[in-house]
Amino acid sequence: MTRVHVAGIPVETTETATVLDAIRAAGLDLPTLCHDERLTPRGSCRICLVRADGRVTAACTTPLREGMTIDPRDAAARETARGALELIVSELPARALDRPAPHSELVRACAQMGVRDTDFHGTEHAGRGVDDSHPYITLDRDLCIACGRCVAMCAEVQGSFVLELSGRGFDTVVAPGDGGPWAQSACVSCGSCVDTCPTGALSDTRAAGRAETATTTTTCGYCGVGCALDVHTDNAGVVSVTPTHGAPVNRGHACVKGRFAHGFLRSGDRLTQPLIRSAGRGSPLRPATWEEALTLVAAELTRIRDAHGGQAIGMICSARATNEENYLAQKFARTMLRTNNIDNCSRLCHAPTAAGLGASFGFAGGTNSFDDLDRADCILLVGANPTEAHPVVGSRIMARVTAGARLLVVDPRRTALAEVADVHLRGRPGSNVAVFNGLARVLLEEGYADRAYLEARTTGLAELEAVLHDHNPERVGEIAGIPADSVRAAARLFGRAAHPVIVYGLGVTEHLHGTDGVRTLANLALLRGTVGTPDGCGVLPLRGQNNVQGASDMGALPDVLPGYQKVAEAAVRERFSHAWGVPVPERPGLRIPAMFGAALTGDLRALYVIGEDLLTSDPDAGHVRAALAACEFVISQDIFLSRTAEAADVVFPAAAFLEKDGTFVNFERRFQRVRAAVAPPPGVRSDFDILHALITAMGGDPGFPDPAGAMSECARLTPVFGGISHGRLDAEGSLQWPCPDRGHPGTPTLYLEGFATVDRRAALAARPYLPPGETPDAEYPFVLVTGRRLAHYNTGSMTRRTPNAELLPAETLDLAPGDAAALGLSEGDPVEIRSRRGHLVLPARPTAEVAPGQLFTAFHFPEAPTNELTSRHTDEITDCPEYKVTAVALRRA
Ligand SMILES: Nc1nc2c(c(=O)[nH]1)N[C@H]1C(S)=C(S)[C@@H](COP(=O)(O)OP(=O)(O)OC[C@H]3O[C@@H](n4cnc5c(=O)[nH]c(N)nc54)[C@H](O)[C@@H]3O)O[C@H]1N2
Ligand SMILES: Nc1nc2c(c(=O)[nH]1)N[C@H]1C(S)=C(S)[C@@H](COP(=O)(O)OP(=O)(O)OC[C@H]3O[C@@H](n4cnc5c(=O)[nH]c(N)nc54)[C@H](O)[C@@H]3O)O[C@H]1N2
Ligand SMILES: [Mo]
Numbered sequence: 050m051t052r053v054h055v056a057g058i059p060v061e062t063t064e065t066a067t068v069l070d071a072i073r074a075a076g077l078d079l080p081t082l083c084h085d086e087r088l089t090p091r092g093s094c095r096i097c098l099v100r101a102d103g104r105v106t107a108a109c110t111t112p113l114r115e116g117m118t119i120d121p122r123d124a125a126a127r128e129t130a131r132g133a134l135e136l137i138v139s140e141l142p143a144r145a146l147d148r149p150a151p152h153s154e155l156v157r158a159c160a161q162m163g164v165r166d167t168d169f170h171g172t173e174h175a176g177r178g179v180d181d182s183h184p185y186i187t188l189d190r191d192l193c194i195a196c197g198r199c200v201a202m203c204a205e206v207q208g209s210f211v212l213e214l215s216g217r218g219f220d221t222v223v224a225p226g227d228g229g230p231w232a233q234s235a236c237v238s239c240g241s242c243v244d245t246c247p248t249g250a251l252s253d254t255r256a257a258g259r260a261e262t263a264t265t266t267t268t269c270g271y272c273g274v275g276c277a278l279d280v281h282t283d284n285a286g287v288v289s290v291t292p293t294h295g296a297p298v299n300r301g302h303a304c305v306k307g308r309f310a311h312g313f314l315r316s317g318d319r320l321t322q323p324l325i326r327s328a329g330r331g332s333p334l335r336p337a338t339w340e341e342a343l344t345l346v347a348a349e350l351t352r353i354r355d356a357h358g359g360q361a362i363g364m365i366c367s368a369r370a371t372n373e374e375n376y377l378a379q380k381f382a383r384t385m386l387r388t389n390n391i392d393n394c395s396r397l398c399h400a401p402t403a404a405g406l407g408a409s410f411g412f413a414g415g416t417n418s419f420d421d422l423d424r425a426d427c428i429l430l431v432g433a434n435p436t437e438a439h440p441v442v443g444s445r446i447m448a449r450v451t452a453g454a455r456l457l458v459v460d461p462r463r464t465a466l467a468e469v470a471d472v473h474l475r476g477r478p479g480s481n482v483a484v485f486n487g488l489a490r491v492l493l494e495e496g497y498a499d500r501a502y503l504e505a506r507t508t509g510l511a512e513l514e515a516v517l518h519d520h521n522p523e524r525v526g527e528i529a530g531i532p533a534d535s536v537r538a539a540a541r542l543f544g545r546a547a548h549p550v551i552v553y554g555l556g557v558t559e560h561l562h563g564t565d566g567v568r569t570l571a572n573l574a575l576l577r578g579t580v581g582t583p584d585g586c587g588v589l590p591l592r593g594q595n596n597v598q599g600a601s602d603m604g605a606l607p608d609v610l611p612g613y614q615k616v617a618e619a620a621v622r623e624r625f626s627h628a629w630g631v632p633v634p635e636r637p638g639l640r641i642p643a644m645f646g647a648a649l650t651g652d653l654r655a656l657y658v659i660g661e662d663l664l665t666s667d668p669d670a671g672h673v674r675a676a677l678a679a680c681e682f683v684i685s686q687d688i689f690l691s692r693t694a695e696a697a698d699v700v701f702p703a704a705a706f707l708e709k710d711g712t713f714v715n716f717e718r719r720f721q722r723v724r725a726a727v728a729p730p731p732g733v734r735s736d737f738d739i740l741h742a743l744i745t746a747m748g749g750d751p752g753f754p755d756p757a758g759a760m761s762e763c764a765r766l767t768p769v770f771g772g773i774s775h776g777r778l779d780a781e782g783s784l785q786w787p788c789p790d791r792g793h794p795g796t797p798t799l800y801l802e803g804f805a806t807v808d809r810r811a812a813l814a815a816r817p818y819l820p821p822g823e824t825p826d827a828e829y830p831f832v833l834v835t836g837r838r839l840a841h842y843n844t845g846s847m848t849r850r851t852p853n854a855e856l857l858p859a860e861t862l863d864l865a866p867g868d869a870a871a872l873g874l875s876e877g878d879p880v881e882i883r884s885r886r887g888h889l890v891l892p893a894r895p896t897a898e899v900a901p902g903q904l905f906t907a908f909h910f911p912e913a914p915t916n917e918l919t920s921r922h923t924d925e926i927t928d929c930p931e932y933k934v935t936a937v938a939l940r941r942a
Pocket of ligand 1: 272273398431432433434435437438439459460461462464477478479480481553554555556557591592593594834835836837838839840841842843844933
C-alpha cells in the first residue's frame, strides 16, 4: 500500500501504481493520449505532465513513492502539456474534432485543455489516404498521431504482431506489417486497435456516420469465454460493440465475432412470424399468427403425450439460450410433457468433460479461473485451437508465452499456437489416451509426481500404475506416430513447472473414448497436485457455446435436474415434484442420439428443437433426416430458417442474445448477466416468452413471470446456485458456482477443502488406450478431422449473415501438400470426399498445418454439409459423437 496526496487529497493505492493511477483514484480527470490501462505505459505524448514532489513528470509512467505530493493542476506542467497537445494537433486536419466525444480521447483532451480547431493546421488533403479494404476497420492515415497504442494492442493484448509504425517524423503512420491493403494482412479483426485509437484514425466502418443514443453492457452470445460487451445503439439498432473495459474475463478485449458480427440481427431473412403447414407434411410452410401456432403445438403435444405417454416426446434445448430459458424448458418437459427426454448440444461437445471431470473430481465444470493462467509457467494445451475458437483465451496464452511460459501442444494439426510451442506432440487423431498415459508414466518414473498429494488426496494410484505398465514412451510413440523422446521432453517440462495448467477442447472429447481422454488428462493434473490447491492452476476445459455450461447446469439433460441433482434419486425428485406441484418422471430420458433411434423405431413421435440445427450439426445427416421424417410432429424454434426448421411442422421465430434478458454461465462456471440492447424485430418473441406462452396454452402455470423469477426459483431448488440472483449479479458483476447462499462470494477455485466426491478424494483413472471407432483402410485411406475456423460460428447461421462472410467466403478441404501433389491437386481444385455414409465436393487447400494422411474441414457452410460424412460412433460413456475421426477417400472431382 502506498499513501500519497493528490491536490491535497490523501489517496491509498497499490505499490505498483503510477502517478496517473493516483490522480484517477482521487477522482480527478487528467487527459491522456498515448495511455491505455491494458498496455505497458509509453509516456510518449507528454500531455499528462503534472508536478510530483516538485518535478514536472509524465503521470502515466512515473511510479508512486510513499508520501508523494502530486499537483495535477500545476500551471507550468499543464502549460507544457498544452504545448505538447498543440504540437500533436498542428499536423491534423480540423475534422479530427468531428468525432463524437465518447469515442475520441483527442476530442476530450482538446476540450479539457482548451485546444481549438484553429490549432489544427493539417490540411484536409494531406494525402496520406484512407485504407477501407477491410469490411470492419477503416484506417484514415491523416488522423494518425503515431502514438503506437494500436501497435501495442496488436502485440501485447491480441498477440498477433501485425501492426507497426512506418515512415519517419510527422509522416509516421500505422500500417499492417506487410505494407499492403489491410484486408490482405494477417489481421485477425479483433478490433482492439480500433478500440484503443485515441483519434479515430482507426474506426469501425459499420458505425460510420451514426451516433449512439444508448449503451448496454451484456455478455457475448458466441463462444463460452463469456466476454463482457458494451453494445452501443441508436433507434435503428446496434451501432457498434466494444469490449467492456475492466471486465473480469476479457479485460477489454474481444474477437471478430463478438466485436463485429452483429449484422445478422437485421438480416432480411430473420424469421418474424410463426410458420405452420396447412395441409400437413408435404405442404409448404406458411406464416401463421402466434395464437394459431401456439394452439396447434399445444394440441399436438397434448395429443401425443396423452396417447403415447411423455416418453414419446423429446426436447432438445439450446446452449445458445439463457439459463432462465433452459430452466423453463426443462421444467416444461418434466411438468407438462411429463418426460425427462431433454438434452442439449453439450452432448455433441463437452459431455465427456462433464462426465470425466465429475468422476475424477466431483463437479461437472472447470476447476479454476481463467485468471489463473496469469501465474501459469507451463501450459499444456490439448485438442484445442483457441486462436480461432476462443480468441480471447488464445491471445492470453500467446501473452503468457511471450512472457516466458512454456507451451506444450497436443494436436494432430499445426495450429497457430503449435507453431510457437516448446513441444508439439502431433499424435494421430484418436491417440490421446495413449499420449496422456505416456506422459503420466514419465511423470511417475522420473520423480515429478507429488507423492504426498497423491497419498493424501487421491485414490487409484496402484491401478493407474498397472495400466501405465504397458504405456512406455516407445509404445505410446508408436500408437500416436510421434517420437518417444518428445513425450519425455513434454513430460519433463510439465513435471518441472511450478504452476502447470491444462487447457483443452474438443480434440479430447469428440471421440469414441472421449471420457477416457478427459479422465487420463485429469490424471496429469493430479499427479502434479495442481487441483484444489491455492496456487494450483487446475484444468480448464474450453467449453464451446456461450451457455453450454449453463444449459447443462440448468438441468437441460436427461438424467439430472438443475445443479446436476440426479433424476434417479427419489429425494431429489420429491423436492422438485413438491415445488412444481407435478411428479417429476422417474425414468431418466433419452440422449440426442437415442432420440433419433427412438424416432426410427416409432417410440418417439414428437421432437421440439430449440436453437439447434440438427441437420447441419449432428453426425451422419442422412440418419438425422430419416429420424426427423419418421417423427409425427417436429417443432423448430430459431432465429433463422435453418435446415431443421425447413424440415419442421411448426417454426417459432425466436429472439437472439442481443435482444434478451437473463444470464449465461461461461467456461469458468461464471454466471453473468445478459441484457437486451435492442428490441427483437416485430413479431419475434424470446425463447422464454414462447415457452411461457406454450405452458399457459397447455393449461399449466409457468410459476414465475420473468427471467429473474426463473433464476430465483432455480436458486431455491438448487444448493450450488442458492446465492445467485439477477439482483446480486447486477450489483456484483459475476459469480462463479458453487455459490450456496446470498452471503457467499462464489468459488473461483474448486476443491480447496476437499474433492466433491463421496470420500472427498479425487479418483485417478486407470484407462488403457483403445483405438478409435473408424480407422483408415485401403478403401477409405484418409482420416478427416472436423473443427472450426475463426470467422464463422458453428452452423454459420449468424456469422454468414454478417461481413464475416467477406473475411472467409467459403469452406475448403485442408490437406498435406504431399498428399495434394500425389493426387495432382492445386489450391482451389475441386476434390470429392467420400465416407461410408456420404460424399461432398470442396476446393482443396494444401497446407502444412495438416499432417500427411489427414484432412481438415469445418461445418460452417450449407454448401459444405460436413456431417453427411461423419459417423454414428459415439463416446462409450456419454454418447458424444466421434466428430474428430472419419475415414474417407479422396478423388479429384
Ligand atoms: N470461430 C469459432 N469459434 C467457436 C466455434 C466456432 O464454430 N467458430 N464453436 C464454439 C464451440 S460450440 C466449441 S465446442 C468450441 C470448440 O473449440 P475447439 O475445441 O478449440 O475446436 P475444434 O476446432 O473443433 O477442435 C480443436 C482441435 O482438436 C484437434 N484434434 C482433433 N483430433 C484430435 C485428437 O485426437 N487429439 C488431440 N489432442 N487433438 C485433436 C483439432 O486438430 C483442432 O485443432 O469453439 C467455440 N468457438
Ligand atoms: N462435423 C462436426 N460437427 C459438429 C462439431 C464438430 O466439431 N464437427 N461440433 C459440434 C458441437 S461442439 C456443437 S456445440 C454443435 C453446434 O451445433 P448447433 O447448436 O446446431 O449450432 P449453432 O450454429 O451454434 O446454433 C444452432 C441454431 O441456433 C440458432 N440460434 C442462435 N441463437 C439462438 C437463440 O437465442 N434462440 C434460438 N431459439 N435459436 C438461436 C442459430 O440460428 C442456429 O440455427 O455442432 C456439433 N457439430
Ligand atoms: Mo460445442
